[in-house]
Amino acid sequence: MSGQKPYRAIMLIDDNEIDNLINQKIIEASNICDYIFTHTGGKSAIEFLKNIEKIAPLTGNQGLPELIFLDIDMPLMDGFQFLDEFETLSPTTKEYCKIVMLTSSINPQDMSRSKKYHYVKKYINKPLSPESLKKLEI
Helix, strand or coil, X not given: CCCCCCCCEEEEECCCXXXXXXHHHHHHHHCCCCEEEEECCXXXXXXXXXXXXXXXXXXXXXXXCCEEEECCCCCCCCHHHHHHHHCCCCHHHHXXXXXXXXXXXXXXXXXXXXXXXXXXXXXXXXXXXXXXXHCCCC
């Protein structure tokens, strides 16, 4: 193993715990990051990011994930509601965290709607695969 991993931390946001577990295993096997944070809802993920922002001046964004895989269809707060909340975070956080929509939705409206958010860098269909991870290049 040589060199540094491309990401320090990755966050998975999906209400399906089995999907989270499978995606976590695929990310671990690909050895592209040191930490994986999983959330089963957008609300807890936003709270997590807000808490990290509070300590960011001390840590220099240390706790923030560079990459967030976001599901669309979730109860309480769906992926688009998460993106609207994400909009309210600090410019530093929005610049640092790149979002990838990871969804089972094949609705073209979802894809075009996600493109309205400039920090959504990719839209990929579930399941996550080692190939789709390699092709990310974000």
